[in-house]
Amino acid sequence: MVLQLKDVTKRYRDFVAVDRLNFTIEKGEIFGLIGQNGAGKTTTFRMILDLQDTTEGLITWDGQPIKSVDRDILGYLPEERGIFPQMKVEEQLYFFGELHGMDKAVIKKDIDFWIQRFDLEEKRNVKAETLSKGNKQKVQLIASFIHKPKFLILDEPFSGLDPVNMELLKDAILYLRDQGMTILFSSHQMDNVEELCDHLCLLKRGESLFSGSLLDLKKQYGKTKLTVRTDKSFEELSKFPGVVHVKMERDSQAVLTLEDESYAPAIFDLLSNGGYMEKFSLDYLSLHEIFKEKVGAGLV
Ligand SMILES: Nc1ncnc2c1ncn2[C@@H]1O[C@H](COP(=O)(O)OP(=O)(O)OP(=O)(O)O)[C@@H](O)[C@H]1O
Numbered sequence: 001m002v003l004q005l006k007d008v009t010k011r012y013r014d015f016v017a018v019d020r021l022n023f024t025i026e027k028g029e030i031f032g033l034i035g036q037n038g039a040g041k042t043t044t045f046r047m048i049l050d051l052q053d054t055t056e057g058l059i060t061w062d063g064q065p066i067k068s069v070d071r072d073i074l075g076y077l078p079e080e081r082g083i084f085p086q087m088k089v090e091e092q093l094y095f096f097g098e099l100h101g102m103d104k105a106v107i108k109k110d111i112d113f114w115i116q117r118f119d120l121e122e123k124r125n126v127k128a129e130t131l132s133k134g135n136k137q138k139v140q141l142i143a144s145f146i147h148k149p150k151f152l153i154l155d156e157p158f159s160g161l162d163p164v165n166m167e168l169l170k171d172a173i174l175y176l177r178d179q180g181m182t183i184l185f186s187s188h189q190m191d192n193v194e195e196l197c198d199h200l201c202l203l204k205r206g207e208s209l210f211s212g213s214l215l216d217l218k219k220q221y222g223k224t225k226l227t228v229r230t231d232k233s234f235e236e237l238s239k240f241p242g243v244v245h246v247k248m249e250r251d252s253q254a255v256l257t258l259e260d261e262s263y264a265p266a267i268f269d270l271l272s273n274g275g276y277m278e279k280f281s282l283d284y285l286s287l288h289e290i291f292k293e294k295v296g297a298g299l300v
Pocket residue numbers: 012015017035036037038039040041042043044079
């Protein structure tokens with residue numbers, strides 16, 4: 001493991017913003033920190049980056065207290081977006097690269113690469129203040145990793161991006177991971193977390209509800225989501241064995257929640273009755289559904 005949080009707590013007077021948080025991140029993985037507004041994600045990031053002290057607990061990088069680690073190995077996209085408004089896009093990126101002691105020729109190669117990759121060629125020489133919100137975010141993002149940190153923290157990197165730019169960012173995150181970077185990010189968009197993360201931590205009011213692999217989290221709930229396309233009515237489907245909930249959707253599609261995945265074969269027999277069926281799909285709950293159940297509905 002490369003990053004470890006051991007019983008990390010942050011208190012502001014009587015208020016506990018982060019409560020005995022434990023998780024580990026392996027080298028070269030993408031780790032997601034998920035939680036509602038105010039759950040403690042930014043506070044956790046700031047403690048890892050040593051921008052804020054922990055009240056209790058220990059954070060280590062490669063076994064060393066993170067405080068003692070060379071700052072150049074870290075990259076950070078803060079939640080508050082900010083770039084120098086009067087500086088041109090390219091100048092900003094040079095500035096951030098040089099700040100980390102990078103050679104200008106190396107920075108140029110990387111700037112060319114990322115500007116092209118993020119579709120910013122036409123904006124290269126314009127002042128940052130004239131950029132759209134999404135383009136500003138892309139520039140700030142490049143600035144956060146232009147120095148090739150070993151560990152990159154991205155606070156809500158997807159917020160405010162359109163679907164095309166979201167894809168560009170996802171590809172960039174995977175590319176950086178493939179180059180050996182370890183990446184920790186927060187997001188409210190569960191499908192992005194589901195697509196990118198190997199491991200994750202679910203935070204609720206500063207407490208970890210789950211920390212581990214996405215598949216292990218899904219297995220806790222089992223394959224209980226059954227999507228079928230059938231001519232059966234809501235009433236008929238509701239009477240099938242093991243069905244606890246039915247939601248009718250468009251195009252004769254229905255989503256059944258099963259008590260247990262073991263009921264699926266019997267339902268298959270009842271629905272198909274030896275004949276053709278257009279759709280019968282038994283799945284794990286999506287991360288979005290798990291999050292709503294674990295965090296949103298106050299069931300925990
Ligand atoms: N300096 C501070 N003094 C007192 N309370 C604070 C301070 N900074 C943060 N908090 C509180 O700590 C809690 C966690 O805040 P934090 O910003 O870490 O949440 P978050 O998960 O990043 O939320 P969001 O998704 O809205 O960005 C919140 O209730 C916040 O009000």
